[in-house]
Amino acid sequence: MKKYQHDLIITANETLNNQYFLLKLTQSEPLPEMQPGQFVQLLIEDSAQTFLRRPISINFVDKAKNELWLLIQKVGNGTRKLAEYQVGRAINVLYPLGNSFSEPLPQQKILLVGGGVGTAPMLMLGASLKAKDIEPTFLLGARSAGDLLQLNEFEKYGRVLTTTEDGSQGEHGFVIQHSVLQNEQFDRICTCGPTPMMKAVAAYAAQRGIYCEVSLENTMACGIGACLCCVQDTVDGHRCVCTDGPVFDAKELKW
Ligand SMILES: Cc1cc2nc3c(=O)[nH]c(=O)nc-3n(C[C@H](O)[C@H](O)[C@H](O)COP(=O)(O)OP(=O)(O)OC[C@H]3O[C@@H](n4cnc5c(N)ncnc54)[C@H](O)[C@@H]3O)c2cc1C
Numbered sequence: 401m402k403k404y405q406h407d408l409i410i411t412a413n414e415t416l417n418n419q420y421f422l423l424k425l426t427q428s429e430p431l432p433e434m435q436p437g438q439f440v441q442l443l444i445e446d447s448a449q450t451f452l453r454r455p456i457s458i459n460f461v462d463k464a465k466n467e468l469w470l471l472i473q474k475v476g477n478g479t480r481k482l483a484e485y486q487v488g489r490a491i492n493v494l495y496p497l498g499n500s501f502s503e504p505l506p507q508q509k510i511l512l513v514g515g516g517v518g519t520a521p522m523l524m525l526g527a528s529l530k531a532k533d534i535e536p537t538f539l540l541g542a543r544s545a546g547d548l549l550q551l552n553e554f555e556k557y558g559r560v561l562t563t564t565e566d567g568s569q570g571e572h573g574f575v576i577q578h579s580v581l582q583n584e585q586f587d588r589i590c591t592c593g594p595t596p597m598m599k600a601v602a603a604y605a606a607q608r609g610i611y612c613e614v615s616l617e618n619t620m621a622c623g624i625g626a627c628l629c630c631v632q633d634t635v636d637g638h639r640c641v642c643t644d645g646p647v648f649d650a651k652e653l654k655w
């Protein structure tokens with residue numbers, strides 16, 4: 401898939417809570433085709449500490465508005481700087497990068513599991529499934545009710561189930577403890593989030609013989625397969641998460 405480097409203009413920078421914000425970007429030309437699971441590399445200028453681009457999942461593409469959405473958690477210098485960017489400012493974006501979630505078979509019952517900022521790619525994936533007449537179940541986990549983000553957006557594309565670690569919304573506990581995992585059988589699971597969560601989801605899927613794809617967020621530098629800093633051990637040897645991934649069949653991973 402062809403990659404582009406564009407100066408995209410910020411149309412909105414919405415604060416969702418004290419940790420998360422939603423950047424919306426556009427340009428005058430139509431945005432390129434992007435697939436669920438792919439990511440962008442953002443250039444954050446004006447600081448030696450942010451010399452390397454920062455990888456961020458494609459959260460959603462609003463084709464009607466020609467807008468790319470990025471859901472971002474403030475964790476360090478780069479993401480904190482992005483949170484301060486004002487509407488109208490340009491950001492240099494290298495995209496779309498990486499592979500994507502694979503196509504399900506028609507009629508498959510699909511569960512999309514997201515934890516923390518790992519819910520970001522699940523919105524785009526859910527929207528693309530709904531466009532193919534497949535309505536997924538979203539299982540979204542967070543520490544607390546205020547950290548469950550974009551629920552009104554998720555509800556447009558499927559059934560939304562939630563867990564919180566403090567029990568303030570949805571079922572109390574971690575996503576892997578949600579009752580739907582005991583009460584219903586799914587044909588396919590896609591997941592993104594903290595590694596322990598993804599490992600638990602992958603183990604659950606393996607026990608039940610369910611096909612499972614995981615989206616890894618290994619630390620990256622170049623994002624285009626040149627520096628090997630994102631390698632992941634798999635049954636086929638070391639593979640670059642930025643080019644062979646970020647989406648892998650869970651059975652392929654040695655983790
Ligand atoms: C394919 C991919 C998709 C991603 N999608 C998103 C997304 O949609 N939204 C989002 O907010 N973040 C996402 N991330 C994580 C994001 O890239 C990092 O949080 C960001 O690069 C941190 O930059 P910083 O300058 O703010 O922090 P830094 O100052 O670079 O680091 C601050 C802290 O964050 C940790 N950190 C840095 N990179 C990562 C990482 N990749 N994973 C976990 N911890 C990290 C560092 O170890 C350090 O403790 C994604 C990462 C990858 C590889």
Ligand code: FES
Nearest residue numbers: 621623627628642
């Ligand atoms: S980030 Fe450089 S090879 Fe993947």
